[in-house]
Amino acid sequence: MSRSRWQVLAVAMSAAVLLSACGAGSRTAESSAAQVACDLPAPPQPVTVNVLAYNSSAIDPFTNTMVASCTTDQITVNHEPIDFAGQVQKTTATLAGDTGTYDIVETYGFVLPTLAAEDKLAPLDDFVAQFGEQYGLDGLDPAMREALSYDGKLYGLPMQAQMYVMAYRKDVFDALGLQPPTTFAEMRDAATAIQQAGEIPYPIALPLLASADISTAYDAALGSLGVDYVDAETRTPNFDAPEAVTAFEELRSLVPFMDPQVTTFDQPRVQQQMYNGSAAMAIMFSGRMNDLSQPTNSRFADQFAFAPPPSVGGGDVLYNSLSVDGWSIPANAAADPALLFQMIATAVGEDASRASVPAAFPAREGIVTADSSPYAAAALESIGQAPPAEPYPWTSRIANDTRTVVADVILGNTPIPDGLAQMQQIATEIVGEYPPQ
């Protein structure tokens, strides 16, 4: 090989190595790991425990604490970085067969009933009875335990909750004499005033990504109007109810106040709008709020204030979505379930929960107070006025399968009545797959 070709090869290989190193990402970050007591009995044989949990500032403290604290000479706890969509795929795959890749999986209230109904997860009640006192599990919020239960059995140990919180620019609101809106109508009025002031053409930022968040937004609007996807008693979908129309109309009424490309915005993109100062108010899950208050992220960090989200029509229930995350043990896990339970109990212990604030809103009662994080007061008010959970196996499937229709309606590609008729048909078929109990 000539000298010049060696040079080409060297440059190319150097670039490849450099760039692949940049793109590979790091293994689980330990910066948010609290070292807590994880006094597990030594297993007779070395055990490897694989944990499946997506990476986010609200989940990482719990995952990292488990990995950092429960790894011993005899027990190896592994966790590889993964995004949320990847976790969803891997959860389906690992729970499918007689054996799986993961021994502990992070689950959440929206999808847990679907998995529990298919007997994919191990019920945890016996372990709670056995280890509850040792790990202080009675300190976990009963409502969050309920959110991770199905058919009267506990299938997930709650770790933290996320609920919608509104972040707004206090300096902009104060300058215009505005108060944080409590209804969608007030939000439109505030947005109009900000637009007319001329500085911020698109004052409202919502995560309305057409391939993900938009169905959560529609469900939150519907929930604020007091309607579930499906009437659980009659098993009839509610997309033919007048509130289903109102939910679409109200969401679409906000579109003129949002970036024209808002249906391509996920939560990080909405955060970016707030960081840049291109939006004056945003509604996102509470786990995103701590990032806003970091001066390293935005020059407006000290100008952000927090409030509960508004209600859609002025009722008591807010435009809100309460998502409870927790740890579950797959029914096909290879490791000793009692050992696995003690690990997840450790990860939701008091010390781990305290260490997770303010990045997370832990499931333990009394940990989050108005003094413990800048958005705590807003989050506490928000959680008390969230629409009730819809703990049914069809809920997540309806949300997924109607997402494209919701996006088309909000974009104006499909008239509201046509879209709702499609959604009613999709939901009816899904509910029909589940025999009445």
Add this chain to the structure above:
Amino acid sequence: MRRREFLAFVAPSVLVMGGLLLLPLYRTVEWSFERVNYGEDGEFVGLSNYGDALTDARLGQAVLFTVGLTVAVVAALLVGGYLLAVMVNRLGRAKPWVLGILLISYVVPHVVGATMFSWLFDANFGGVVNQLVTIVTGQEVLWFTDPWPNRVMVWLNTIWFMLPFSMLVIIAGLQGVSTEIIEAAKIDGAGPWRTHWNVIIPNIRGVLGFVAIISIMDILRTFDQLIPLSPQAVQIGNESIMLYIYNIAFQDGGQQLGLGSAVNVLLILLIGLMLFPFIRNVAREARQA
């Protein structure tokens, strides 16, 4: 070579080819006639999956988008790759460095490169291209939600990361062209244009065909760059065939492996169809050689 030695040399290749190529292909065709969930035995459903796929207007739009992308980008790769290869081939000592720099976009993972590429067009990140276009045209172009601007952005990104491969292969072809033939053409009075068109390009026709074949196969499988570049692909008709397969079969933990397999089989047929003229040419040249 003895028969035993022959088998010893050939068997590993056959095993690897069988395990990594033939078995998955067999399973794909088998599953395309079944309803399959992870970890469960398939249930034979005949042509139902094909019926579902072929009656879905989204698949038709995905085929149109993907074929359009393929035709536009392959044309750009052949023309742009040739021009770039000619220029780089003339460089002296700087050639290795220029080549190395040009190859960076080829080795960056698609989804990472596409994410960075999208920032050029994204006002949220101060997008340079976005701002320049707005200054020149006086209009705000919605690169992520308007179908044609979004298509152009996807085309540009695909050209950006595939052009180095095209250039590299064509450079190899150029280095194989006899200098005597080029000198003879010049002595006969051929200018630069005629030298390239009538002498060099016919000489490297096989190389250009190879670039076209590889590029067609790659672009028809476009998937990951669309995640950052076209987050609203379904609504604006910019869903590629592979993204369509993912969205209908696997998104959000979906398990429609049978339906996904049926569309995969259709994609293989489409790839064969689009490669047919090139493969026929290569075969014809091989026979003449």
